Amino acid sequence: MANLLLSSRAFCNQAITDAFLALVKPNATIVIIVNSVTEGKRHPQMQALQRTIQQLGFEHVTLLDVLTDDLATLETADAIVLNGGYEFLLLSNLRKMNLLTRFRQLALAGKPFYGISAGAILLGPDLDLYTQLYPEDNMEQLTHAPAINATPIRIYPHYDAHCQLNPNLPSLITDWERQTGSHVTRLTNDQGLRIRGTEVQLIQPASK
Template sequence: MLLLCSNGLTCENLLDCVRQEIHFHSGEPRAALIVTGDPIYKEKNYHVPRCVQELESLGFGVDLFDLDKQPAQTLFSYDCVELIGGNPYTLLEALRKSQARPVLQTLARDKLLIGWSAGAMVLGPTIALIDQFAPEMNLPDLTDLTGIHLTNVQILPHYQRFLSRYEQLENRCQHYEQTFHCTVLRLNDGEGIMIDSQNDNFVKIF
């Protein structure tokens, strides 16, 4: 299953959703928390302790994982993989360089893949939406904004917070939808969507 969130597993509904998807086996289930989304602080990102605590509360043993230093294929040994937020441009570049797409595709199909904020946006078809609001984040100067494309769903995380941060956010988002003939799912913090990656159908929306 694929779970896209605004700011992580920050409500009981999302935690319950993950509990239902955990397939326990002999031994402690393991989760990898991918910290590559923050190109500066990585494992010292201030969200990391919270994310580790959330995963541990679900019964996972947690390892911090950096795709800039560790091969993506190692992720096959985990029962759950979570991508934290940060910079979607640098994260997308790291996913491409590490050839992580087939690994993440398999994890979304057979196990549980969680992405939130930038970690959710890169798993969709494109990150062109964020380019409408924060092109200054494009530090690697990407010209191809095609995402990992594990789903056709495009999300806009932190919607209520972004309304006060970006001028005319809703109007610009609607213009984007009309221009690119797509639908953007606006998620507030504490919200997420579970997707069956095999048929790209919504399972639950929180």
């Protein structure tokens, strides 16, 4: 049974933080996948996320590069975090190491996964919406981009912020939904989803 947390931003409010603490057991060993950015472990965002999780009381938090590090760490970790960055880069790197199926198996077996932005997108079925919206990021020119598929839920993170940048975004996503018969869950910068099997809970600040 999948045990997932998806959000636009990491620990952006107390509701998201509380959902993470409910997702992961105390004293858990946590692995952060860094392959959504070219800088990997050197990226300040990756290092900041590691520090944030440590400040929540978790002593064993490792940054892991799937291209160079020992992948056995994934099997022994109590939880896996897929950080934000570039969804197509993350997809490409996971595909190179044949990790899409393995991550799906681990997630469906109940290992907790926290996906942030690009990482949250990858936990869904595919990146097909993004091949249409952002072809410039689709480095491999994929027409169908299967992802981890730990959940059938497709998300669009940062929806509120991106709509301000592109007023056409709502109609573009709606058109894609009509063309494909699919549904996209729009998440604002402050929102997340807690997924336990077939149970889905919207996470957002209490004042919303």
